[in-house]
Amino acid sequence: MSFDRLISKIISMKNPTVAGLDPKLEYVPEYIRKGFFEEDGETLKAAAKAIFRYNQLLIDALCDIVPAVKLQAAYYEMYGHHGIKTMERTIRYAKLKGMYVITDAKRNDIGATMEAYTAAHLGSCVIGTTECEPFGADALTVNGYLGTDGISPLLGVCKERDKGIFVLCKTSNPSSGEFQDLLFDGVPLYARMGDKCEEWGADTVGAFGYSAVGAVVGATYPEQLTELRKRMPHTMFLVPGYGAQGGGAAGIAGGFDGNGLGAVVNSSRAIMCAYKKEGCDERDFAEAARREALRMREDLTSYINIG
Amino acid sequence: MSFDRLISKIISMKNPTVAGLDPKLEYVPEYIRKGFFEEDGETLKAAAKAIFRYNQLLIDALCDIVPAVKLQAAYYEMYGHHGIKTMERTIRYAKLKGMYVITDAKRNDIGATMEAYTAAHLGSCVIGTTECEPFGADALTVNGYLGTDGISPLLGVCKERDKGIFVLCKTSNPSSGEFQDLLFDGVPLYARMGDKCEEWGADTVGAFGYSAVGAVVGATYPEQLTELRKRMPHTMFLVPGYGAQGGGAAGIAGGFDGNGLGAVVNSSRAIMCAYKKEGCDERDFAEAARREALRMREDLTSYINIG
Numbered sequence: 001m002s003f004d005r006l007i008s009k010i011i012s013m014k015n016p017t018v019a020g021l022d023p024k025l026e027y028v029p030e031y032i033r034k035g036f037f038e039e040d041g042e043t044l045k046a047a048a049k050a051i052f053r054y055n056q057l058l059i060d061a062l063c064d065i066v067p068a069v070k071l072q073a074a075y076y077e078m079y080g081h082h083g084i085k086t087m088e089r090t091i092r093y094a095k096l097k098g099m100y101v102i103t104d105a106k107r108n109d110i111g112a113t114m115e116a117y118t119a120a121h122l123g124s125c126v127i128g129t130t131e132c133e134p135f136g137a138d139a140l141t142v143n144g145y146l147g148t149d150g151i152s153p154l155l156g157v158c159k160e161r162d163k164g165i166f167v168l169c170k171t172s173n174p175s176s177g178e179f180q181d182l183l184f185d186g187v188p189l190y191a192r193m194g195d196k197c198e199e200w201g202a203d204t205v206g207a208f209g210y211s212a213v214g215a216v217v218g219a220t221y222p223e224q225l226t227e228l229r230k231r232m233p234h235t236m237f238l239v240p241g242y243g244a245q246g247g248g249a250a251g252i253a254g255g256f257d258g259n260g261l262g263a264v265v266n267s268s269r270a271i272m273c274a275y276k277k278e279g280c281d282e283r284d285f286a287e288a289a290r291r292e293a294l295r296m297r298e299d300l301t302s303y304i305n306i307g
Numbered sequence: 308m309s310f311d312r313l314i315s316k317i318i319s320m321k322n323p324t325v326a327g328l329d330p331k332l333e334y335v336p337e338y339i340r341k342g343f344f345e346e347d348g349e350t351l352k353a354a355a356k357a358i359f360r361y362n363q364l365l366i367d368a369l370c371d372i373v374p375a376v377k378l379q380a381a382y383y384e385m386y387g388h389h390g391i392k393t394m395e396r397t398i399r400y401a402k403l404k405g406m407y408v409i410t411d412a413k414r415n416d417i418g419a420t421m422e423a424y425t426a427a428h429l430g431s432c433v434i435g436t437t438e439c440e441p442f443g444a445d446a447l448t449v450n451g452y453l454g455t456d457g458i459s460p461l462l463g464v465c466k467e468r469d470k471g472i473f474v475l476c477k478t479s480n481p482s483s484g485e486f487q488d489l490l491f492d493g494v495p496l497y498a499r500m501g502d503k504c505e506e507w508g509a510d511t512v513g514a515f516g517y518s519a520v521g522a523v524v525g526a527t528y529p530e531q532l533t534e535l536r537k538r539m540p541h542t543m544f545l546v547p548g549y550g551a552q553g554g555g556a557a558g559i560a561g562g563f564d565g566n567g568l569g570a571v572v573n574s575s576r577a578i579m580c581a582y583k584k585e586g587c588d589e590r591d592f593a594e595a596a597r598r599e600a601l602r603m604r605e606d607l608t609s610y611i612n613i614g
Contacts, residue, residue, distance in 0.1 A: 175454030
């Protein structure tokens with residue numbers, strides 16, 4: 001009912017990284033794509049199956065050195081229900097391999113509808129007398145624009161099933177300030193959202209001092225990251241924007257607490273496409289991903305002392 | 308590249324209604340569920356198939372009197388990839404029957420990721436040399452918290468493929484004011500979001516004066532609905548919250564322009580579960596839905612003069 005499970009993994013691996021599985025088809029090596037295209041033609045089904053195989057091999061190469069994966073739902077929805085099946089299978093496979101799984105779906109809606117999203121992504125639904133777990137991730141990203149109603153259904157499942165959520169506060173994109181930086185009584189909207197995260201999580205604080213309600217704060221805004229770390233002492237941060245988007249390890253350090261905890265840093269493209277950057281044989285893609293993940297761990301831990 | 312197609316349908320049917328297809332399994336009459344459970348057991352697959360059959364019969368009963376359907380994505384995601392397949396099939400079936408289809412998914416993300424959501428819901432993706440259309444809805448609801456970056460990819464497809472989006476401004480739920488009503492220089496956040504909608508849509512205004520960028524404004528806040536109608540003269544409104552959530556036709560009237568255009572009002576539960584309220588035989592559910600849709604049209608048009 002907090003982020004203790006995730007934090008324990010981070011400590012034992014001495015690695016505050018989450019590997020983003022945002023699989024564009026063009027990232028998948030030709031030798032994998034080829035077989036599935038031969039089998040099912042140039043279809044959404046073939047693409048989705050190729051992506052699952054790619055994800056599996058990445059997970060195999062990363063699971064003993066990276067504590068968590070983050071699946072960006074958009075890159076699965078893009079392949080229709082076949083893509084969603086790959087999302088389900090990837091979540092299951094990553095959990096089987098002991099990884100903590102975050103679904104990055106930024107869901108949001110009114111209370112009754114958030115119950116359905118909660119059941120889908122973190123909980124279960126009852127069919128007749130049978131309980132079914134559609135996706136079964138450990139944590140979900142959400143957008144808090146609708147206020148407390150849209151968050152409440154998630155809090156129940158966080159407590160009952162030891163799950164977590166990450167609420168968008170200050171996102172990593174260039175235009176994030178358009179609304180998020182607006183000042184209300186001198187306080188920017190992202191900080192108001194942050195205050196609510198502290199409130200929503202208040203009764204789920206775990207052994208490491210962090211609640212089940214985390215926040216998304218972009219690596220591309222190091223000042224805000226440092227400011228929010230102080231303002232939100234019980235809120236775990238999910239930090240996107242490292243690497244490809246321009247966020248560096250030095251700037252990210254401000255998002256961590258004195259024990260080197262309190263944040264997990266995402267890298268997607270740099271890990272998934274390390275083989276392209278290295279220029280190595282595409283059949284070596286998973287090992288290249290592992291090398292990049294190790295490089296990133298070294299980069300982060302040169303600024304952050306964990307545990 | 309505007310909402311002209313939707314507005315034309317509204318005018319020809321003299322009905323500014325969108326029927327919400329938010330199919331909880333408990334809404335589906337027993338006689339439909341039974342067959343699918345016998346075939347596939349108490350599974351997500353059986354549930355999803357039963358829901359598709361239910362949706363089909365509702366669409367058959369509504370398509371000549373209601374211009375549009377709105378699918379709430381959460382109620383499909385709840386059944387995993389089987390549910391998403393039902394979403395795809397329902398969209399295709401509704402379009403086949405001539406209805407305008409809105410996917411209510413409130414998607415939001417950074418630019419690169421919004422490209423994937425755009426391809427998924429309104430556009431297409433290329434597999435090898437083959438173009439595939441995963442969902443193919445006419446319009447999508449989105450959340451603008453990330454600013455212009457997260458909206459831009461959608462605008463391209465709106466222009467190229469004659470699609471539309473509805474951006475959350477003032478949502479219908481009780482806690483919507485927590486963030487949306489915050490005042491910035493005397494202007495509430497929902498109005499700032501509204502101003503951006505006007506800006507984002509500026510070069511897509513169609514024959515009826517409305518752009519391809521619409522807004523979600525709840526029926527439960529009639530004052531704001533009236534205020535925003537004046538503030539956002541080129542923005543089509545999607546109005547949830549009629550009926551079950553408490554919004555009445557008199558209050559909704561303020562969301563329409565002098566020609567009785569500019570808004571489309573959603574009703575989900577009241578239409579889908581009309582047979583429960585009526586207490587009629589469950590096999591009469593589709594006809595009961597039609598009776599409720601006709602009653603709603605009469606209710607709305609007693610306040611709104613279309614065309």
